[in-house]
Amino acid sequence: MNKFRQLKQELATPNVYRTASGAPGHEYYQQQANYDIKIELDDEKQTIHGKERITYINNSPDRLDYLWLQLDQNMRAQGSDSKLIQVERMEDFNTLAKVHSKMFVFDGGYKIDYIKATNGEDMDYAINKTMLRIDLKEPLQPGKSISFDLKWWYNINDRMKIGGRAGYEYFPEDENYLYTIAKFFPRMCVYNDVEGWQNKQFLGRGEFTLPFGDYNVEIKVPDDHVIAATGVLQNESQVLTSKQRERLAAAKKDFSKPTIIVTQEEATENEKTKSKKTKVWKFKAENVRDFAFASSRKFIWDVMPVKIEDKTTLAMSYYPKEGNPLWEKYSTEVVAHTLEVYSDHTIAYPYPVAISVHAAAIGMEYPMICFNYGRPEKDGTYPPRTKYGMMSVIIHEVGHNFFPMIINSDERQWTWMDEGLNTFLQYVAEQKWERNYPSRRGPAYMISDYMGGDKEYISPIMTNSESIWQFGNNAYGKPATALNILRETIMGRELFDHAFKVYANRWAFKHPTPADFFRTMEDASGVDLDWFWRGWFYSTDHVDIAMTDVKWFQMNTGNPQIEKQVEKNESERGSEFIGTQRNQADTNKTRLERKPALADYYNTQDPFAIESADNEDFEKLQGTLSQEDKDLLNSGMHFYELNFSNIGGLVMPLIIKAEFIDGSEEVIRIPAEIWRRHNFQVSKVLYFDKEVSAFILDPFLETADTDISNNSWPRKVEPTRFKMFKESRINENPMQRSKR
Template sequence: MKKGILFSMGSLILGTIFAQNNVNANKFKQLKEELATPNVYRTASGAPGHEYYQQKADYVINVELDDAKQIVKGDESITYKNNSPDKLDYLWIQLDQNMRAKDSDTKKVDTKNIDKKMSFAELAEMHNQFDGGFKLDYVKDGSGKDLKYTINKTMMRIDLPKPLLPGSTATLKLKWWYNVNNRDEIGGRSGYEYFEEEDNYLYTIAQFYPRMAVYNEVEGWQNKQFLGSGEFTLTFGDYKVNITVPSDHIVGATGTLTNASSVLTSEQRSRFSKAQNEYVNPVMIVTQEEAEEIEKKKADGTKTWSFSATNVRDFAFASSRKFIWDAMAVEYNGKKTLAMSYYPKEGNPLWEQYSTKVVAHTIESYSRHTCDYPYPAAISVHSKSIGMEYPMICFNGGRPNKDGTYSERTKYAMIGVIIHEVGHNFFPMIINSDERQWTWMDEGLNTFTQYMCEQEWERGYPSRRGPAYKIVDYMKGDKKGISPIMTNSESILQFGNNAYGKPATALNILRETVMGRELFDFAFKTYAERWKFKHPTPADFFRTMEDASGVDLDWFWRGWFYTTDHVDIAINNVEWFKIDTKDPQVEKAFEKEMEARIKFKGDENNKEFIKETYNEKDPSINDFYNSYDPFEVLLIDEVDYKKYLKKLDEKDLEILNGDYNYYNISFENKGGLVMPLILNFTFKDGSTEEVRIPAEIWRRNNYNVTKAFFFEKEMVSVELDPWLETADTDMNNNNWPPKMLPSKFDLYKSKKYGWGADGRENPMQRLKKNEELKNKTEKE
């Protein structure tokens, strides 16, 4: 302040400021050392470089589903195009079904322990001797000659008789079969569900054929073993797939059905054609009544369904005689696709009411936030409790009770999983990140976009992940059980929180608090457009978000993605200052008021216990100071004040007479994760003011910072992170004056239920019982 003199009106210390051992470890250090050096393939801006390349793998597959033995068998022809500048002496193939082989590493490295209480199902899983994995009949080249190959667990190396030169193609022919797993017994992303009452099966089939691994300039061959967590990194290509199934089965699959006249009735084709232009309610292609009739008996013979798909990274299908099938069109950004659902009667009434409309909504929402959906169809298949994604098709849980009722939790869990799995069409089926390395790049980005989609479905939608406060319990947990987001998929601790919840929360904080929606949305969409149908890395995402927004986010990526720090910022100290106006009338009255506020218990007790002081007995000892009033305004005080005013200019006088309130507020970063400071001030007149301070306020000291504020009004309180935006793990140190927040606890730990039909009475059932009781009472 230019010529004013400040004095303290008092301070409140909320905690002891302690020295941090690593106070000089700059959390705003740039990420250059952690990120790959930009090159001709991937630029410093996060965009593909002018020499970016990717390989291509086209497939022709003939596959047969043996419904009597639960076997899938088939043959395939792969045309592999080497678009890299490198000559390739061998090719790598993924054999992901081999993780179910009896001698697989997945079983060997499993660390489940025997508990004192074990269920029969848990023990049965240990006893299970399922004979999974691919059985290869042959591996040949395009001319039918045997190729030398080596199987290394879930990977197979094919040695080429001569190197595959840049720009050249190689043709591979493979024949194989495998036993399909029962998902209820041993789990799995694909497999079958058995319906004992009708002796029927519902198949959701994926990872069913040997698939080309990715080769690029980042990893070379991506040939990391599949242990179960890190999913699938795949090459784009075109597919022609012929699927032979029992003649009464309905098949849904990746791609476009090319022989509808051979496998659908004329009525089904008519309904399917009508669905192409129905945008409000799904058209029933196979009704529940028709499906129930079909599942009562098994027809003889087989049918072959033929599908084609262009520029996809994978192929999956579902098959059952139990399927109800409905479809409707969805428009987005001047484009159009078909939303479809396949589900057994056990999924109704939930699935008929919601599934296809949720698919349509997801396609429209994601296309707005990322890139336009490019494919002719998007399919949701009901398969009890599984949730898994493939191009154009996904398998989703959410089953009502047998009486047709369902809990609110089941309803929203079903809608949520459909949004999530359909959303995976964008991450990673189109924006094709490396799932085997970085789970968060598909699961985290997708969970974040899922949150936006859910909120656009229904106001107040009970999203599981996204809002900052929902990640607090994880962030403040024991660091021994937490790994950084930037951890390889197979090594992640707390998979759901790490790969889904934390990155989704981080992006939501970026959008709402750090960057703002306009900057974030532009940058996020730029990333999607840049990397659609390509293979992005974390560096490409980080760099694009900064490049397209003009916001330096290295501090954010470092803290949220590379460390296990958490957010716990405290208001440690508040000091209130007023200007010394030099006006004796004002200042001496103020000093008198301040002295009157001092209450010392001893003084009060002395009035009672000391009957008479010495000077009361002998007034002769009193002098000038016994009668002097330090608060009396003297004439000389007034003269000095006028002299002081003559020295000030107009700006000085404006400040001096402004009656402003000045505050020093000290903040402590207890959790280690630097974040913006969002403050809500409340004033004496009841009004409030929000102040937002960027995270860069911590740039010179990671752990302690003091910020000066001034207001015309007198502050009575201040709250840090009032809208729960930063995932602060301790809200008890976020207020001045201090305000303790109650923590609630349960008296009893109740049984945990899954998100499907959970066996508990739901409100629909209770209302039904109420109506029955009401009718009974009326009759009586």
Template sequence: MKKLALFITLFVSACVVSVAQENINLNKFRQLKQELSTPNVYRTASGAPGHEYWQQKADYKMAIRLDDENQRIYGEETITYHNQSPDILKYLWLQLDQNMRAQNSDTYKTMTSRLNQRVSFRQLKRMMYDFDGGFKLDYVQDANGNDLPATINKTMMRVDLPETLKPGESFTFKVKWWYNINDRLTDGGRSGYEYFKNEDNYIYTIAQFYPRMAVYNEVEGWQHKQFLGTGEFTLPFGDFEVKLTVPADHVVAATGVLQNTSEVLTREEMDRFEKAKTNTEDPVFIVSQKDAEKAEKGKSKEEKTWVFKAENVRDFAFASSRKFIWDAMPVKFGDRTVMAMSYYPKEGNPLWEQYSTRVVAHTVKTYSKFTFDYPYPVAISVHTDRIGMEYPMICFNGGRPESDGTYSKRTKYGMIGVIIHEVGHNFFPMIVNSDERQWTWMDEGLNTFVQFLTEQEWEPNYPSSRAIASNIVPYMSGDKKFISPIMTNSESVWNLGSNAYAKPSTALNILRETVMGRDLFDYAFKEYAHRWMFKHPTPADFFRTMEDASGVDLDWFWRGWFFTTDHCDISMENVKWYQANTKNPEVEKPLKKVTDEEAALSITTMRNKAFAENTYRSKHPAAEDFYTTYDEYKVTKEDKEEYDKFIKSLPDEEKELLGANLNFYQIDFKNLGGLVMPVILKFKFVDGTEEVQYIPAEIWRKNNEEVSKVFMFGKEVEQITLDPYRETADTDLNNNFWPTRKQPTRFELYKSRYGGGRYGGAQNPMQKAKKK
């Protein structure tokens, strides 16, 4: 029997411990411990690089030839890989990103598809994919021309070293290759060509064009996760010297600084470029539209080689075309000049000549204010159709007017927004070099947030589409089957745009405006940027730095916004109004009379009034007694004397408090969405005044699901609104009002439109105005 009792005791104790542990795990304010990596000598608990932090370096010398007749790239590169780690390496891993376009690639094998009754030619072409893409490798050799063992695993290549590469040593090897350039508009992709049929000309925007070193670090080892098309690129820093051989009538834009200006530019173009360096008000044309239109009418059979050098960059990209207009203007950082430049065809005007370079300059200056001074010598925007993509010092941006030169408001702000976004990527991840293959949000989310700040500093009421709390509500309140936590690998997320761009940028804006305040947030965000510029940060480094530099515990915020799919839906369940009993009979007895009469009111008592005189007591005076005429609500002399005695017994401060006629409102809240957030209330009083109170999210720390709080005022409240300025991305506003007020859901009636063109046959406002 004792053994049974002991067993029951141990079992109950275990259950109690289990329940207690479960309650601890459910608490949304528990610290982020198991979710984050353990601090060490490489990455500290403060979020800063440790005293033994290291990273690898890879230098490239390349000779590239653009085959304009066959749309091909031919390349040779010499890579010098510097082992700055404490580890001995037996092999090196390179990225072969073009291989995702190979016909047998996993990208196409794993692409899901369905057939409906209506299938577009583009959908059909994607299913019948027959483009001969992917790198064609001629050789992988050491510096002396000896073949090296190389194993290609889809989009990755392992090069086995003849000898182990010890810490502090370097290894030089060579690769030769070629590949067919894809058509960006039909085949898709971040880079490729666009064909202009009218002139039989091309714009080439070329990236991922060479075998690139993968990152090796203490977090992942080799980052050689396969490239399926979504997770972008993780690369070490290094120095580049690239020779680009193109048709002689092409204009070239590239990462880095042009080294042989006199060999590829005319005397007039060089003079214009010198003038552009000092003209801070407006861009100066180095190649005008007239020059470009003349060049695109012919096709040179000769070639020129443009030489570019870039230091301490993680990648290299270029653009080439005989259609390019080229303008530039300077951005001053003390004694240093950064050249903001744009390259675009006539099809981009008038939008591009008016806005592109000005937006580049504005972006570089504004991002620098929130992070660090832009360190590179140039920042370039190149025109493409539809898609935007970023590389060090150069980016490819969409935004094309109609053929008549008109454009919609959406096209204009879409173009400005994408230029800000892609130029901004110079900061995240080209300099603050996060792992894009693993964590898309670390560059896209942070960059979209600073893009929002930059848009708002471009003009008043800029129509930003992301980072505003209310705009994320449809996504946050959607079907959780199709929502992934932000902390999900980029190849595995549902709805990448909302997950990696909109939600994290909104979270940061809420942190800045509502949780931390602008001063604390801006200081911490800038500290993160400074700590990790030209280094490889992880999510933990960002989370820890934001807390370390601000002194604000944000573990609850990171957990809710980044590790879960919870949404914000705080409900104002109940509001109770109380007033203190003043003990003054001349005040309390009339109030009690009204209250009692209201409590006694019913349909029965209302109807019984009609025959009150026919009741027994009314007809029989003998049934009357003291209470027949007693008025319990009458203020007597004794009542007043007792009140005076009570008042005299109180200290002065209690007398004042009792006479203040205070109103107390107990509000009961429920957390229906699971995401703990600050509680923001706007009180409107009967005298027309208003007051807003911000209650930190820690109000939920002891109960994540429901809390109550009493508010005290010297005047009567007429209306209470929860989250009045829509700061918390609350998904249901119908439970945010007292007295209850419903928000209508609006639907739109529209007329179906059919037709070609960029707007389905409809005219944009500029076209309509011209017609008038």
């Protein structure tokens, strides 16, 4: 089928909730869930006990007979689906450590003590793995709200032993814990016009689809702990020392650099105390879709204000001494940089704080707070991979405040809508941090190996999160690359940046779908991109466009003074043929040379001699031509017919660089629509006033072409360097090596 057919059957029909332009409709609605939560973190047993009151507001036009909540911690319960569905072979357990991991038993999952109405009556509920349904005695009518109470507890997982996006890390040197806590309370599912209840089970990969609401959270911890959390601290005077409050007040006025609020010396002293007393930290957050926090007596804390339009946000970092000197030098500066760049390309960052917390394991994001890795060596040195890896993960996780914490897409269904869009802007922010920043994703050439790989292990981007092959390439790398190509090659920066910003503003604090994104990008730019979405997002085609043939033409002027010489030059090329050379050497005399009488006009007349009839014919031709025609015939113009083959199936623009024999060059950009009637074979005639020495297709590596060996005329052979010796490996980073 034609690759330029419009996206109709793939996209939902526009309606009163979502328009054909990609904007929210005039009857768009979304639900709200407000939380009052009190929890206690037990630093002796590594457990969390909590109580919460949820107030759920039904803004939909529908009557709700039951409510669905997410129980994400149940992914760690014994017998959970996330363990059972893993494909395993015995070869996967080829070390004792892996066998121990397979046999490791952890009592995870929520222990629900009760769910009650606000009058104290028990509510009927049923748990289906990672989902909980509350059956209502009376349906919740449109425009009405309901409040109810839950009590629960669970064991916190050791992130270093069994992994996880949240949990704890134990430091045996000082016998302390660092907690990064998320998904710690039962949370409302989204109910909307697209999915109804989004109650797809959590299997570990498809992340969290959540409604917006207001949070009041009280967290009881040992009184030598320091807490970082979503929202604004409400009781500074009760949890911070007077010196720390003075530093914090000063920090809010110093835009030049981060200010230390809890010093390394104070954190080191806290590590020793191990207080048995407790204190309660109180936080308030408005219009957020989730809440997370980190707690430890090991935390150093620094703060720097950032001006975003007319609003000031506090960029913050919390990290143990094991993170220094890297974290003190870079973390908060990177947070501030991310807020500035993302705000330029989306909406002005609306929240009062943005926090980066150091943890040893993978990065993870929540509203206003994220957990990030990047730990130096014990001697304080670090390889460049650690430095740039840390900065990139901070940019990425802080960037998630915009996608999906504010532009609140359905992560359970479409990972790319937050990870891909965020990775695209991550690349933009990285390149604005430092020239030639070593970005891992973004440029087109970085995704070509993946796209040209075995299609059995490649999924379309438009695949549910849990079913994706090669998760990082599919959900992060390929969509980020697609957006980069749209910005640089298909649309241009001005059109793309405008449309992308329109999308962000239309769907800030709302629930967009892929169709809303696709439609908005077209609506705000005036560029038909259906062919692009279909090829990049709905298929596993790849880009491999070959320049199969180039033919060179010049116009016949009709002038015998010129054309006879051209004909002579062409005939002399035959003398280069090996057979012609050998015939000349092997033949003493031809028959004609032995019998001259056999010769006629054609044997005696020089075919390249100019005869009077040739001049007469030329004069007649000149009489029929205008001066414009004569100038064109005498211009010496060079015409080239270029033929292209679409081997990979994914249509793309043709970017052609012509290199001329005088050393100059010219770039011709042909839109992808050249393939609109002929999806697999096209040709194009180009003309120049000077001779071309070479043509190069995709000269700037901007289309993700998987095979550039067929992109040039004449063909180019690129050498590959190989080593004649084995490289000795020394276990030291460049900073350590420089000290030797």
